[in-house]
Amino acid sequence: MRTKRLPYYECRQGIFEIDEFDCGSIFVVVGEERALVLDTGTGLGDLRWVIENKITDKPYDVVITHNHGDHIGGAGFFDTVWVHVNDMDWDNGKVLPKLDFRKRYARLISKREGKHYIYDVDRDIVEWEKTPEKKELKDGQVFDLGGRTVTIYHCPGHTPGQCVAIDDLTGTLLCSDACNNNLLLGKGDAKSDLEAIENAYKSLKRIWDMRDRYDEVYNFHHDYRGFGSPLAENVLPNIVECLKSLLEGTAEIKMVPDALSETGAEKKVAVYDNVQITYMGGDISKLC
Ligand SMILES: [Zn+2]
Secondary structure: OOOOOOOEEEEEOOEEEEEOOOOOEEEEEEOOOOEEEEOOOOOOOOHHHHHHHHHOOOOEEEEOOOOOHHHHOOHHHOOEEEEEHHHOOHHHOOOOOOHHHHHHHHHHHHHHHOOOOOOOHHHHOOOOOOOOEEEEEOOOOEEEOOOOEEEEEEOOOOOOOOEEEEEOOOOEEEEEOOOOOEEEEOOOOOOOHHHHHHHHHHHHHHHHOOHHHOOEEEEOOOOOOOOOOOOOOOHHHHHHHHHHHHHHOOOEEEEEEOOOOOOOOEEEEEEEOOEEEEEOOOOHHHHO
């Protein structure tokens, strides 16, 4: 039987962060009538049981913020998921939600920080029960949960279909992988590297310009922040500045260890204060 011991914490009123043993964070926003689940992690353990038995007995929708394997890995344990059309093709990425990827990823994350977790990769990561039905998630889509609404915004950059969410009751931005101290940017559908950076800049500047609607930001891995704690306030504006410096050709480029490398390789990043940007579509230093 898969583990049911996924840690969770109510970080703001009715907003729960579920820790999938550092592989991913799953958020659940609970209203008076319904709940909204954001992402499904790598599919380690019985997430559905935790949601339905520990967090809420209300009906809920499941939103997939983007199509990476550490966010859709548990999608096959739910009937229906909402996902942006640009990220609907789950087999079109480097990171597939296949069993082999999910097990390898969990092992890598646990090795990375040398932590001990009470789970067994072979017992707790199993094949999907089904292929969920996909529904199209749209920019500006509002989930009315009763007493609170959660609005979805398309924010391409990390992936072409990346979405973020704002909870109006608490003023919380749930930004998934669209923003964090170590932003990974993809090329997506952009025709050039510069266009990819420009698209990401526009996306995140738009969300930053909505800042009167939120006062805390949570990304969907709790790297660079405590579990249940928000990102530092300057992370989003610093990422916007870092993208701007890339567009203006003034970015500072550095070599740093690649935390996701299985061979201990280094990678080139653009840095700005406490943030860094990795460009997965090409050589970031050529942009400067
Ligand atoms: Zn991702």
